[in-house]
Amino acid sequence: MRSGSALLAGVVVGVWTLVYLVTQQFVDPPLGVLPTLATGTALTVAAVLGYPSALRGPRASSRPAPRDPRVQPIAAAGRSMPLRSGLTPDAARRTVELLKPVVGGDAVAIADREQVLAFVGPGADHHRVGGAPQTRVTAEVIEKQRTVTVTRPEHLGCTEPDCPLVSAVVAPLAIGSRVVGILGVYRVHPDPPPRGLVEDMASILSLHLELAEMDRERRLSAHARLDALRAQINPHFLFNILNTIASKARTDPEDARQLLLRLSDFFRYAVRQDGHFAEFAQEYFFVRTYLSLEQARYGDRLRVRYDIDPQVLTTRVPVLTIQPLVENAVKHGIADKVEGGTIHLKARVDPLTRTTSIRVSDDGVGMEPDVLARLTHGEPAPDDGDRSPRSGGVGLRNISERLDSLFGERYDLSISSTAGRGTVVDLRVPLR
Template identity: 65%
Template sequence: MSNGSLPLAAATTLTWGIVYLATQVIVAPPLGVGPTLLLGVGLTLALTIGYPSALRGLRSTRPGWSSGQSALPSVSARLGTGGQVNGRPGNGRHGHGRTIAAVGRSIPLRSGLTAEAARRTAQLLHPLLGSDSVAITDRDQVLAFVGPGSDHHTVGDAPQTESSARVLASGKTVVVRRREKLGCPHPGCPLQSAVVAPLTNGKRVVGILKVYRLHPEPPNRGLVEGIAGILSLHLELAEFDRERKLAVDAKLDALRAQINPHFLFNTLNTITSKARTDPEEARQLLVRLSDFFRYAVRQDGHFAEFSQEYFFVRTYLSLEQARYGDRLRVRYDVDPQVLTAHVPVLIIQPLVENAVKHGLADKVDGGTVTLKARVDPLTRTTTIRVADDGLGIGPDRLEEITSGACAAQGGIGLPNISERLAALYGDRYRLDIRSQQGDGTVVDLRIPLG
């Protein structure tokens, strides 16, 4: 028990003695057990909370310690605020006292292990590590070098030291305490000691973080390994972002490929028929068909203003109306505020195509497709509804559509759309479908306002 706790223990014992005397001896008749315990516990809590003992931490804090927190020096204290690292002098010109957490949020390697990202990262870490020189390499070349030795450890050259080769081969940190062990072939190299830590992406060693000093005492191994771990995490996140982008690109290409070829053939047949009876309308339809496929194939990026997607959908429906005539009616209910909102490209048209194909195509007297869009500034969401008053979809057919089975029959399965939305938004979207035979179908999409 510490010196600060002994007085508190004595005071607590005295308090319970007073409680006993007051409730059991002085008072007649004596109080019951319940009131006695309640009074004693209340006084003990008040005494403990009000007493600045070691049990709850000192009221004042020492530099580098946090009040009421774990008795570990802060990262700032370990790194120093006057150019010191772990109590040892570093480069006084760079004594910024930045914390690992603060630097971790701004490490440029989040964009990948490139020469520019490595250069900016090395410049960021140089004052943090209190080192004389910092280098970052990939497996083939030096990407960045900051500090003495940069005249011969030049960017673009292969890693020269034997320690670099050992780390790349083993994936384990190497601590070098003598210049000859460093293995630099340059005779005038001023570097004397180093900690060389691997940079990994998963289980693969993809590069090296090298922290040098001009005297035999090497940098703190734990600190360098910690920084290398943070850099490796950022590299893994960069790889994840790259793979995620590739997946989103692939899903967009898949949606482009799934544009119903029957739609093209049927539209061309309609145009051929119109050419005999109304050449001007046939020409206009050809222009619209050209606009439709030009937008679908050449649209750059994954997002577009709603106004562009709206034009695309209207173009598609005008071509379908030329085919179905009065059997296909269209109603638009679009809030003008939605027109400038950004939405994923090629998302709305497939929903409309499904409404035509599965809802109205087989209905003798046709029906109406409704496109409704709103912006909710309070929740910062864009809501899009595609509805039809067609035949509706039976449970079995609805299962095919939601499972993606209909894609093989020329349709576009909702899972394909949902997977792309998930890749773009994570769990920040909703895609719901409601249908009953004879009552039509409603598809609701809610996405973040962009």
């Protein structure tokens, strides 16, 4: 217990002792219980309110504890590090300009394993950007993969005799266990910059480089899956459409010409679409072009219903995602049904959850539970040679994996089907 609190407790005990003596011993007749309690309570409250320092103890200062003046600039530098985009000359230049007032050096440099990417401060006349590193210590750090501190110019090992740099701390920049460059902080006097500070900044830069590498690999992976989807456009679809066009060329040349133009539009969009996102209106046109070609082949057996919220048309969705789902419905839902059926494409925007929802449904032959289970878990059908999305083949898995790389867990792709009644595919992606 603090001394102030103990003193206050003693005062309270003394107050109640005095109240008892006065009201019960010195007064005749003694006061009743209620008057005694009221008097004691009033005096106790007065003692507590009149003695705040004893109750509360020493008051803490409202001023915050002093902070290292370097902490805030370092934190700000870490958040805005340009190397998050990769180890490039432009990113390195902006990084050294950001770090120079923070790391306590007269000059700051970033180099990769072959050339100086950025240099600011004394010595910039011969430590030229784009040239090979001029100091022996740079090669030592890359080779030994550890930080080196030097306090004499001969240990620095600059090839320029009149180099003004005397001391330095040079730390490696690494992606995993692979050293990809260095961060060098130099001074023009023998007292080197703080080693711990330079190593901390090198660790931050290395973390940003690792994140940049992960982003690059994710983009490459997404591009590879998109290319796989382009390459997977069913050749049987092309052959069947060409046969349909050849047949119509004898009976209805104008209709055959229109089909050729639509087929050209179809493949032009599939092959030349840049990037991973496009407006829904473009994907919608692509789907309608595909279905018009299939309707020329199947005739009245293939019916299509569109239910598109106009707000969806300007949203951006992943390219080549809706058409494979529609093709799956045609190929494995309607084509195997003698009397044909209807495909329903529905799209909505939910402003509350900020998502775009797309549903592709058909009233075709549906799927058996075991086929649906394989499809849901991305497992191939057993030795049937069918690589289609319907069988859980590469197509739908590519779509799912590409959505993973684009959205992480912020999307939903679900499939439900009943044999003999049809299939429903629901896709929900973040609004863009």
